[in-house]
Amino acid sequence: MGARAALVRPPRARLNARTLLSLARLFPKTPPPGPFRPGFWRSPLRGRWLTSTFAVVLLVGVTLVTITGFLSYAAYNPALGTNDLTPNKGLLGFYLFDWPTKPVWLYQVNQGVHVIGGLVLTPVLLAKLWSVIPKLFSWPPFRSPAQALERLSLLALVGGAVFQFATGFMNIAYWYAFPFSFYPAHLYGAWVFTAGFVVHVAIKLPTMRRALRTRRLVDELRVPLDRTQPEERMDAEDELAPVSPAAATLSRRGLLGLVAGSSAVVFVLTAGQTIGGPLTRSVALLAPRGRSYGDGPNDFQVNKPAAAAGVTAEMGGPSYRLELVAGQDGAVVRELSREDLLGLDQYTYELPIACVEGWSTTQTWTGVRLRDLAVLAGVPSAGEMTAQSLQGAGTFATTTFSADQVDAEKSLLALRVNDADLSLDHGFPARIIIPAGPGVHCTKWVSRMTFVA
Ligand SMILES: Nc1nc2c(c(=O)[nH]1)N[C@H]1C(S)=C(S)[C@@H](COP(=O)(O)O)O[C@H]1N2
Ligand SMILES: [Mo]
Numbered sequence: 001m002g003a004r005a006a007l008v009r010p011p012r013a014r015l016n017a018r019t020l021l022s023l024a025r026l027f028p029k030t031p032p033p034g035p036f037r038p039g040f041w042r043s044p045l046r047g048r049w050l051t052s053t054f055a056v057v058l059l060v061g062v063t064l065v066t067i068t069g070f071l072s073y074a075a076y077n078p079a080l081g082t083n084d085l086t087p088n089k090g091l092l093g094f095y096l097f098d099w100p101t102k103p104v105w106l107y108q109v110n111q112g113v114h115v116i117g118g119l120v121l122t123p124v125l126l127a128k129l130w131s132v133i134p135k136l137f138s139w140p141p142f143r144s145p146a147q148a149l150e151r152l153s154l155l156a157l158v159g160g161a162v163f164q165f166a167t168g169f170m171n172i173a174y175w176y177a178f179p180f181s182f183y184p185a186h187l188y189g190a191w192v193f194t195a196g197f198v199v200h201v202a203i204k205l206p207t208m209r210r211a212l213r214t215r216r217l218v219d220e221l222r223v224p225l226d227r228t229q230p231e232e233r234m235d236a237e238d239e240l241a242p243v244s245p246a247a248a249t250l251s252r253r254g255l256l257g258l259v260a261g262s263s264a265v266v267f268v269l270t271a272g273q274t275i276g277g278p279l280t281r282s283v284a285l286l287a288p289r290g291r292s293y294g295d296g297p298n299d300f301q302v303n304k305p306a307a308a309a310g311v312t313a314e315m316g317g318p319s320y321r322l323e324l325v326a327g328q329d330g331a332v333v334r335e336l337s338r339e340d341l342l343g344l345d346q347y348t349y350e351l352p353i354a355c356v357e358g359w360s361t362t363q364t365w366t367g368v369r370l371r372d373l374a375v376l377a378g379v380p381s382a383g384e385m386t387a388q389s390l391q392g393a394g395t396f397a398t399t400t401f402s403a404d405q406v407d408a409e410k411s412l413l414a415l416r417v418n419d420a421d422l423s424l425d426h427g428f429p430a431r432i433i434i435p436a437g438p439g440v441h442c443t444k445w446v447s448r449m450t451f452v453a
Helices: 002-026 048-075 106-131 145-172 182-212 252-270 278-282 338-343 370-376 403-407
Strands: 322-326 331-336 347-354 360-369 385-389 398-401 412-417 431-433 446-451
Touching (some): 048 106, 048 182, 048 252, 106 145, 106 347, 106 360, 338 412, 347 412, 360 370, 370 412, 370 446
Parallel strands (some): 322 446
Antiparallel strands (some): 347 360, 385 398, 385 446, 412 431
16 A cells, blocks of 8 residues: 555655745745735734624625625516616526515615615725735735635635725715726626625634634723733634734724724714604715705605706696507507596505615605506506606616516506605606615606506
8 A cells, every 4th residue: 555655646746846846936935025024914903803703794794785785686677678787697697586566665675774784884894804904915925726716716705895885885976987887787796796705704614713712702892902912823824913913002992993883973874864764864964865855745855857867847748648558569558648647546655765876765655556557558467567758768767567566556656746746856747656666666757658468
């Protein structure tokens, strides 16, 4: 057996030696001066326990933000009509399902968790990135194929996270400074990030659990600055705890407090846009859609004003007719003026508009049920319905609704809001309001509805 092993081993050994040699030639043994030297990073707070503490928060929080993000895409019902903004998604759409129509606040909560969650986690993400900076300057950069693969997965993880958070912020701030469309970029970015995230969690979970056992959070919260000791290196591979720690200038509990406090402030400054109510809204200083709109019946957020959509008061004036179309071939079976619509059975429901950007607003809407319009169109066993806006072309000017959405008790073609006629900016003469769905599907200025059986 010894002889056989000796026969087999030499070629492998030579291969390893050669690989190591070429790696060594690429990277000299002594790291270049500066951040690549182990003594460069001196904060006594850095270490696996601190990183793992942030990691636990992110593990739970980022998972929630990721899941609600993918659900938000499902809420667009991309399988229907031209709803899909990423038609080339292929297998990545494997999980899609018919978005429900109950409870009415479903998308409001989903999107609140997604957007507010992403904002609130930002200080934690930054703190965690700070805590692992020494790893960015790990030397030599490549030690083994496994380590190289791990570093590659970090590219997807960190690159993906930064990209997702950045495009998310920019989207809710209407700052479209990037040369690509937000929706596909944010969706594909989510998949890149998720791949990196899953690999990272799988690799790091054991280390994280070991590191968390080295200290207890409750004890740590009692340690003041003058008793703050550096974290100890857990093993030879530990690149986080400092080799030559400096004296602490901030206690560990001070750092944790700073991060938790920052998240709390971000929450208070933004959550009002989703949660609503005068108190939370009045302090939502960072809510992109502002905080006060006046107290008239139509004084609530406007996503796209009529002028920006090219819709004029004249287009919604006396000549306005809603065309009901039966079947895909496009035969108009009914034309209804706004007076005709007001003559039909009216229903009133309190329903939120919940925008993908995280803000929402609950109002009292009055109008005609979509299912009644299906009957009028002569398609009572309604399947899908496509609504077209006076706006003409444009991404959100046409939306297709599922059979369940058309049939839902609370799905309205709203004519009035809070006992007043809709304002032009809120979709006069008629707009769609559906329960549980995304705001983007509450099509304003509806001019034509096509029902298919
Ligand atoms: N025709 C049309 N309808 C539209 C939009 C639009 O751009 N065009 N924006 C949608 C979006 S993204 C949202 S969140 C809601 C906002 O409704 P509001 O402006 O009445 O608050 O309207 C939806 N309806
Ligand atoms: Mo929206």
